[in-house]
Amino acid sequence: MKKNKLFTFTGRAASLILTLALLTSAVPVSFVHAAALTTLSDTMSSLKISTVSNHDILFTTPTGITTGQTITVTFPGSSSIAAALDFTDVDVLINGVQQTLAASNGASTWGVVRTSATVLTITAQSGGTPAAAGNTVRIKIGTNATNQSTGVRQVTNDTTIGQKSIAIGGSMADSGSLSINLITDDTVAVSATVAQAITFSISANTIAFGTLDSAAARFANSSTGSASDVVAHTLAVSTNAPSGYTVTIKGDTLRSAQNTNNIITPIGATPATSSVGTKQFGIYATKTGGVNATIATPYVTASSFGLDCSSTTATTFSSGTSPTATETYSLHYLANITATTEAGTYATALTYVATANF
Secondary structure (H helix, E strand, O other): OOOHHHHHHHHHHHHHHHHHHHHHOOOOOOOOOOOEEEEEEEEOOOOEOEEEOOEEEEEEEEOEOOOEEEEEEEEOOOOOOOOOHHHHHEEEOOOOOOOOEEOOOOOOOOOOOOOOOEEEEEEOOOOOOOOOEEEEEEEEEOOOOOOOOOOOOOEOOOOOOEEEEEEEEEOOOOOOEEEEEEEEOOOOOOOOOOOOOOOOOOOOOOOOOOOOOOOOOOOOOOOOOOOOOOEEEEEEEEEOOOOOOOEEEEEEOOOEEOOOOOOOOOOEEEEEEEOOOEEEEEEEEEEEEEOOOOEEEHHHOOOOEEEEOOOOOOOOEEEOOOOOOEEEEEEEEEEEEOOOOOOOOOOOOEEEEEEEEO
């Protein structure tokens, strides 16, 4: 009898084990294995302590993100997310594709909320596949967020220097952390000086008309004058002055050495063409090179001459408003007399001055 009881018990145990095995094999069991985020980085706009900074966080999620799951970004220590920071200050990209953001998530919208001074919570959309396994996730925070609007609020860095850890977590399966290093000051002040410069030259300091004749106009050159219109000399100016330069002219008209009351009349501020048989003394100029200078009205019209200055008053001959390479002025001088113009030796000295406007 004892032997039979032992046999019966053993048979029941085997039957129970077989039943449990069958039940277990009939029920599907799945396991979600959390993994560590990979390729984590955070490019910041400033590593200076106690200073506002943008963040450009990038990571890969091995498991992926399902609908409604959250991503939390936890900043270290005494960091501070701006109190008013919201979804308009954030961009979220999945595999490089911008996601639509709002204050809370929806079927195709991700929610973004500042949940504390150090935690930003991002909730995946409630429809579709927010992020598949192996997708990259990029989170921009601050003024670098430009998708739906340009961000205006940022995160203030921790108040102490050294290595800090930013935690990436939430209800998504994967998590991780990334390190940043804050320093006292991340800015290098660089200075340089550009020396002020101006050049000015006059090609000839002595010019002459030769003998004047009431029957024909005379033009000055660097020898004995000319019966035809020629360039008497040139002025050349260059400068790196931010506001350019001004060239002025000062001097008397042609005046007789024998009797200083005898003059050849200056044409004045209104340009005029040569008028043989009348008293005229004037100048006109043309310009080459450079970009910006303007010749003053009395001297700007080709083949029309003017002279608007005196021995005591300098007036503008030309001016520029910005730095310029060499600008070269070619000056033409005209003299006419009447039949009764007093004999004598006529002369004047005209002074040209170039002033840089730094």
